[in-house]
Amino acid sequence: MESLKFGLEWYLNPNHLPFLVGIDKGWFAEVHLDVEMIEPEAHFDAIDEIYKGNMDLAVTEPLHLVQDRLQNHDVVGFSRYLQSDSGVMFLKDKGITRPRDMIGKRLTYPSAPGPTGLAFIKSLIEADGGHCDVNDLIPINKGFYHTDALINDEADIAFSVQQHHELIEARERGYEPGFFSLKEWGLPAGGNLILVTSREVFSKRHEEIGRFLEVLKRSNEFIRNNREEAKEIYYQFTKKDPMNAIEAAIVNATLNYFTEDFSMPLDYFDHLQKWLKQSELTDSLLEPDEFWTNELLLEKSRGGVNSGN
Structure with a gap:
């Protein structure tokens, strides 16, 4: 069993349901991963936490990824799991x-x-x-x-x-x-939640991260096909009141946005960095593949990531 720590971008909420499903169903354990989900007390800099060795992966938004990379931080995005607006x-x-x-x-x-x-x-x-x-x-x-x-x-x-x-x-x-x-x-679209890490961790823990994504895809598919059970898992895990009408409405809406397509086009990140430069928020431009890789997703489609046995 290998340990893998991942940080949420904010307090535990319906956006994080795929992780809860994977934990509840024991699917991470099935692929020999002992996962630890880190819920921040404040909105922290995930990349700093990865550099310090406090976590391996982090949930963030593409804007923060691009801003960090343009500031020469060692960071790369490799999977989307939620696509909203x-x-x-x-x-x-x-x-x-x-x-x-x-x-x-x-x-x-x-x-x-x-x-x-x-x-x-x-x-x-x-x-x-x-x-x-x-x-x-x-x-x-x-x-x-x-x-x-x-x-x-x-x-x-x-x-x-x-x-x-x-x-x-x-x-x-x-x-x-x-x-x-x-x-x-016509502006760079928000509403995506993605996973990032350092290039060093991505290289060293390539196989474990691939297994992590297998579980995440399985969880998203489960949510799409088992909405009521997925909601039960959320409420059991968070101890929130299922009779709270506002929370229930947000949970119901969020279930629709866990995507099947974990990849992202490099043009998306190029558009975002060019907007930042046009808006005088950066002086730099990089090749789009400096921000993102679909490598693990392509390996998965070819059957190239094993189960850790």
């Missing part, structure tokens, strides 16, 4: 009907007043034919409590919102949210 949420009674209506609005996002959230909103406004300086926006930091910030009139718009989470929450709380999708306006 992300963008900007607002309440429809605020008079916002199109992206250029966001000029002059109060914007909440987790890294505010950092430049990335402001740059995305600026790009959305300009994609809609508006002219925007980042100084035309008012950054507000309400952490990840996007829905609360809008309902409590602490912000007008919220960025880094997941289609299957905050929009569902707002509706369940009796509000009518609007949503601007990044990808629908």
Whole structure:
């Protein structure tokens, strides 16, 4: 039995159900992996934790992968497991009907007043034919409590919102949210959760990581075909109340986004890094294969990863 530690990007939530299924069903043990799931107390830098040897793999978003690699960190992404959509949420009674209506609005996002959230909103406004300086926006930091910030009139718009989470929450709380999708306006699409590690760990633990992905694919397939049992596993593991209507609605929505296709095209990462440069958030550009590899997925399709026996 080989130990493999992986870190979540945030507190345990429905996005992490495939890992819970793999643990509950004993599938990781079947492929001789003793997995440890690390739930952060705060939103930590996963790559630093991998460098320190505190974990082997981490869940993150493509944006963070590209930013880390452009800063010369030894990091590579190798598998997607959740594919949703992300963008900007607002309440429809605020008079916002199109992206250029966001000029002059109060914007909440987790890294505010950092430049990335402001740059995305600026790009959305300009994609809609508006002219925007980042100084035309008012950054507000309400952490990840996007829905609360809008309902409590602490912000007008919220960025880094997941289609299957905050929009569902707002509706369940009796509000009518609007949503601007990044990808629908030609910007680098969010909404993907991916696995990353260092190139050193990827090379040294290639076989174990391949087995980890086999279980993850099996878990995603199980969720698609056994929705009720998958929900039972989630509630048993997290001890959350299945009668909580908001949580139940988010869980139900999330079940639809665990993808069959774990690969990602290199063009996706090229688009993202070029947007970062165009937005003056980086001075560097790299070859797209510096960010991502589908190597393990191709090996799996050829039957090249063994079960650890």
